[in-house]
Amino acid sequence: MSTDDSGTAVDPAVLETADDIASMEIRGAATIADAAAAALATQARHSSAETPAAFRDQLRAAAKTLYETRPTAVSLPNALRFVLRGMDGEIVPELRESTVARAETFRSDLEQAQTNLGEIGANRLRDGDVVLTHCHSTDALACIEAALEDGKSLEAIVKETRPRKQGHITARQLREWGVPVTLIVDNAARRYLDEADHVLVGADSIAADGSVINKIGTSGLAVNARERGVPVMVAAQTIKLHPDTMTGHTIEIENRDEDEVLPPEERTDVAVDSADDGLTVENPAFDVTPPRHVDAIVTEHGQFPPESIVTLMRELFGETTGEPWEV
Ligand SMILES: O=C(COP(=O)(O)O)[C@H](O)[C@H](O)COP(=O)(O)O
Structure with missing residues (x-):
């Protein structure tokens, strides 16, 4: 066990999951949520806490460690909050059992939600369509x-x-399913929209006004698709809904390391000398697509015009949330 800032023991397996999320070994909003729930179950199983209070502190410390990895995908705090809310019992073995069971429920619900969402989204796709x-x-x-x-x-x-x-x-997944794939550079997207029947993307977070936060480049793609008359479909389970945005909070966009854009070995191609402080490289990982450029948000509860997603958000999450470990 290592300790977090408050001195509470966090299991090495949780730290490993946190590192893997930060380095994007584990990536994509749903996969991150699944891994975070699994890590909390591991923390519960391995906990050597002798009192219920110590057990709860350990679980909260683990949740905080996981939460601090990447800021944009709300599926992560939503997953942590769901699991911690299920932590129930008077003695440590009861707390352990309820936490592990809750994490397992989260993980199987996640899988089921994705299957249900897939079936709903498939109804928008016709035989012969290009996505x-x-x-x-x-x-x-x-x-x-x-x-x-x-x-x-x-x-x-x-x-x-x-x-x-x-x-x-x-591309690899689609080829494994036998789907013919044309791989293009990002800059070619507008040209290829003439051949597409749908733009289909996921989401890391969906705000109360129906804005879609997804991988950088989604918003430009959606604007071009609207101009070309190609419908934009966002596939997003309800754990991607960002309840804090109901009270006006904005979603933090992650800025990643500049080396992902300009690796150190290529820096000399651009910089005039090694201390070129006039050269800035920025690497925002996500952007915000306004609701008017999205045709449908497909969830496991059905498909929605983006402007009406707030109703579902309120139904599922209530009005307020707070930090995931403050449950
Ligand atoms: O933007 C990304 C991944 O970004 P990154 O690679 O930076 O994590 C994905 O579109 C969403 O996370 C949805 O994925 P999923 O549908 O699998 O949840």
Whole structure:
């Protein structure tokens, strides 16, 4: 066990999961949520706490460690909050059992939600359609998978998605399913929209006004799609809904390391000398697509016009939330 800032023991397996999320070994909003719930279950199983208070402190410290990895995907705090709210019991073994059970419920609900969402999203895809994708989203792919299972044949235009090239993961998955794939650089997207019937993306967070926060480049793609008349479909389970935005909070956009954009070995191609302080490299990982550029948000509860998502958000999360470990 190592300790967090307050001196509370956090299990090494939790620290490893946190590192993997920060370094993007584990990535994508749903996968991050699943890994975080699994890590809390591990913390509960391995806990050597002797009192209920110490057990609760350890679980909260683990949740905080996981929360501080990446700021944008709200599925992470939503997952942590869901698991911690299920921590129930008078003695440590009861607390352990309830926490592990709650984490397992979260993980199986997540899987089921994605399957249900996929079936709903598949209804928007017709036989022979061409789908243009950005980044790698398991929710978006679930829609394609369900359409293929319905016997529809689809083709995909896959944006590479600089700087981390998550489009390669999407392309590989689609090829494994037998879908013909055209891989393009991000800059070619507008040209290829003429050949697409849908833009299909996932989401890291959805704000109360229906804005969609997803991989950088989504908003430009959506604007171009609107101009070309191609519908934009966002596949997002309800754990992507950001309840804090109901009270006006904005969503933090993660800025990642500049080396992802300009690796150190290429820096000399651009910088005039080693101390070139006139050169700035920025690497925002996500952007905000306004609701007017989105046609439908597909969730496990049905599809919604973005402007009406706040009703579902209120129903599922109530009015306020607070920090995930303050439950
Ligand atoms: O923007 C990304 C991933 O960004 P990163 O690679 O930086 O994590 C994905 O579109 C969403 O997370 C949804 O994914 P999913 O549908 O799998 O939750």
